[in-house]
Amino acid sequence: MKKILLPLFLGTFVSFSQQEGLSVTGNVESTFQYLNEDTLIGAKQPAEKAVLNNYALVNFTYKNIRAGTRFESYLPHLLGYPDRYSGSGIGYRYAGYSTEQLDFTVGNFYEQFGNGMIFRSYEQRQLGIDNCMDGLNLRFRPVPGFEIKTVYGRMRYSFTNGDLVNDPGIVRGFDGYIDLANFYNLLAESKFKLGFGGSFISKYQKANHAQYYMPQNVGSYGGRIDMKYSKFFLNAEYIIKENDPSVDNGFIYNNGHAAYVNVGYTQKGLGVILYAKSIDNMSFRTDPNAILTDLNINFNPALTKSHTENLAATLYPYATQPVGEVAFQADVFYKIPKETKIGGKYGTEININFATSYRPVRHVSTEHGIDLADSSRVVYKTGLFEKSDSLYYRDINIEIKRTLNKKWKVGAKYFHFNFNNNVNVVSKDAHGMIACHIGVIDVQYKINKKHSIRMELQGLWTNGDSTLVSRGSGSNTSSYYVVNQRDKGDWFIPAGV
Amino acid sequence: MKKLLILPLAAIAMFAFSPSTNDVIEPGKKLPAVNIKDMAGNPINTAEATNDGNPIIISFWATWCKPCKLELNTIAEEYDVWQEETGVKLIAVSVDDQKTTNTVEPVVNAAGWEYDIWMDPNGDFKRALGVNFVPHTFLLDGEGNIVYSHNNFVPGDEEVLYEHVKEVSVK
Numbered sequence: 073m074k075k076i077l078l079p080l081f082l083g084t085f086v087s088f089s090q091q092e093g094l095s096v097t098g099n100v101e102s103t104f105q106y107l108n109e110d111t112l113i114g115a116k117q118p119a120e121k122a123v124l125n126n127y128a129l130v131n132f133t134y135k136n137i138r139a140g141t142r143f144e145s146y147l148p149h150l151l152g153y154p155d156r157y158s159g160s161g162i163g164y165r166y167a168g169y170s171t172e173q174l175d176f177t178v179g180n181f182y183e184q185f186g187n188g189m190i191f192r193s194y195e196q197r198q199l200g201i202d203n204c205m206d207g208l209n210l211r212f213r214p215v216p217g218f219e220i221k222t223v224y225g226r227m228r229y230s231f232t233n234g235d236l237v238n239d240p241g242i243v244r245g246f247d248g249y250i251d252l253a254n255f256y257n258l259l260a261e262s263k264f265k266l267g268f269g270g271s272f273i274s275k276y277q278k279a280n281h282a283q284y285y286m287p288q289n290v291g292s293y294g295g296r297i298d299m300k301y302s303k304f305f306l307n308a309e310y311i312i313k314e315n316d317p318s319v320d321n322g323f324i325y326n327n328g329h330a331a332y333v334n335v336g337y338t339q340k341g342l343g344v345i346l347y348a349k350s351i352d353n354m355s356f357r358t359d360p361n362a363i364l365t366d367l368n369i370n371f372n373p374a375l376t377k378s379h380t381e382n383l384a385a386t387l388y389p390y391a392t393q394p395v396g397e398v399a400f401q402a403d404v405f406y407k408i409p410k411e412t413k414i415g416g417k418y419g420t421e422i423n424i425n426f427a428t429s430y431r432p433v434r435h436v437s438t439e440h441g442i443d444l445a446d447s448s449r450v451v452y453k454t455g456l457f458e459k460s461d462s463l464y465y466r467d468i469n470i471e472i473k474r475t476l477n478k479k480w481k482v483g484a485k486y487f488h489f490n491f492n493n494n495v496n497v498v499s500k501d502a503h504g505m506i507a508c509h510i511g512v513i514d515v516q517y518k519i520n521k522k523h524s525i526r527m528e529l530q531g532l533w534t535n536g537d538s539t540l541v542s543r544g545s546g547s548n549t550s551s552y553y554v555v556n557q558r559d560k561g562d563w564f565i566p567a568g569v
Numbered sequence: 570m571k572k573l574l575i576l577p578l579a580a581i582a583m584f585a586f587s588p589s590t591n592d593v594i595e596p597g598k599k600l601p602a603v604n605i606k607d608m609a610g611n612p613i614n615t616a617e618a619t620n621d622g623n624p625i626i627i628s629f630w631a632t633w634c635k636p637c638k639l640e641l642n643t644i645a646e647e648y649d650v651w652q653e654e655t656g657v658k659l660i661a662v663s664v665d666d667q668k669t670t671n672t673v674e675p676v677v678n679a680a681g682w683e684y685d686i687w688m689d690p691n692g693d694f695k696r697a698l699g700v701n702f703v704p705h706t707f708l709l710d711g712e713g714n715i716v717y718s719h720n721n722f723v724p725g726d727e728e729v730l731y732e733h734v735k736e737v738s739v740k
Binding site: 097098101129131133172182183184186187188189194197211213216251253254265267298305307338339340341342343344347371373374377378379380403405407418419421423475518521523524526 | 691
């Protein structure tokens with residue numbers, strides 16, 4: 073981090089009006105930051121001293137017709153946004169027509185096929201991600217339980233000098249899904265539910281490379297299935313991407329794959345889910361030279377719990393390695409029933425989560441049909457769920473929450489992380505595996521109907537991350553505490569130990 | 570050493586970033602029509618939400634959102650009483666994307682919530698209502714007019730919400 077930031081104002085409001093069938097919805101958001109110099113952490117104040125992002129979204133609906141627009145301004149952009157973001161103007165606009173059977177949208181739209189492993193366009197404003205499509209989107213539901221979606225358009229790359237900038241590449245594709253529970257009521261009465269679908273996405277890119285022949289069109293396709301029987305469920309998806317040389321994969325011509333399976337059981341007071349995922353060479357962008365979060369056509373979800381505690385969520389986040397990984401996760405939710413000896417009057421909630429991911433095996437010998445000397449640029453072979461012993465990431469965590477009475481709520485959490493910092497870089501100065509323990513105690517006391525106090529104590533101990541080694545102690549352990557006290561507002565009393 | 574100092578700053582920044590709370594009471598607006606699904610996979614047209622002329626609470630939430638779950642758990646403790654007194658129904662709209670969408674049902678079941686659950690993984694309903702952050706809660710009167718909305722949650726907000734529910738309840 074180069075700068076220290078001090079956000080002073082942020083407002084969101086939603087406003088409505090309705091007149092003769094015309095409905096208007098929207099929101100406005102402004103984020104202003106005044107940046108200070110801080111010599112302790114080497115933060116310099118930029119020339120502008122302050123930064124401001126503004127957004128105003130307005131949606132109009134009149135009978136079956138929809139239209140909307142979003143004004144954006146970056147004066148200049150907040151920290152974390154790409155430097156090419158600048159100016160004020162319209163960054164999103166669409167018009168469409170919707171009926172029970174059809175949604176027709178021209179202009180900007182967000183869409184997703186299946187789990188998003190083949191196609192997902194979405195906005196995550198807080199992270200500065202927006203790969204909105206610009207073109208045509210159809211969703212057609214000829215009969216209940218059957219839906220076809222098509223996308224055709226270009227993807228948002230930037231917002232520069234007040235203008236929306238799309239990448240010249242074109243993304244087109246379709247997705248179909250049949251849900252047999254609703255499709256002619258085939259399984260309406262049955263305890264067994266079944267749905268399945270298929271997707272196809274193709275990108276057209278005007279790409280040249282000094283050394284290699286670049287494909288102008290790259291296809292990706294796959295299918296998915298969702299099953300449910302009584303309290304058991306299973307969801308699976310498998311996607312293949314054809315050869316797509318890019319900066320991400322080092323301009324190799326291997327096909328890529330993404331497979332995702334989860335099975336689970338759920339009933340009142342209990343939920344168990346097991347996940348498995350195998351990803352190889354699945355970076356898929358409209359421009360083969362794009363990097364960072366730019367121009368992603370697909371999205372590879374990480375198989376980890378989304379942590380909400382500051383230390384666990386901000387210090388050591390994990391993102392899927394699109395180059396390749398084999399990952400597993402187990403998630404157990406249990407509520408010890410209320411009015412029992414162990415559960416207490418209000419019951420006790422327990423959540424145990426285990427997540428891990430490994431490097432896939434890559435066969436490079438001629439036995440596996442790989443000849444590195446040939447001109448194919450297919451440089452290795454790997455199979456579905458073929459994992460090596462090389463650990464990328466492991467997260468074991470347990471969370472217990474209990475309401476003691478109308479006044480008191482308590483919670484305790486423990487996290488244990490192992491990170492391979494050589495692969496998933498969470499710390500600049502560390503090498504190899506980082507082990508980290510985090511403990512959190514959370515107490516809430518309700519003073520009266522409108523006031524309550526919440527206190528949170530977080531502690532972190534780590535091995536292997538020199539940036540967190542405590543000052544002068546010479547040991548390889550450090551601790552860090554945050555106390556959060558809250559009464560209709562938020563403030564922290566932080567302290568480093 | 571450097572990181573030690575960044576952390577509290579980042580923590581402060583994160584909290585200062587959470588959106589300010591604004592209550593909007595401007596009646597007359599109805600829910601936009603968006604085609605999504607409920608947790609069981611049945612198609613839902615959001616404009617057709619009904620509760621026999623009784624109020625409806627629409628609460629946008631996600632499995633990874635701590636204040637959202639706090640809000641829904643807090644209301645769950647009082648939900649029987651609320652329903653009995655006002656006939657109100659709560660629809661919890663999950664904005665979980667594919668990373669967590671499969672955990673919605675186990676989370677709901679484990680928590681023992683008696684709410685209707687709608688799924689908005691692509692954010693269509695969220696965008697149509699102009700929701701940026703979760704939790705964001707709307708109150709509809711018996712005719713389907715949006716009479717109150719509120720974002721973020723701290724303990725005590727449920728009491729304010731319930732005051733508004735009682736105002737529009739016809740029971």
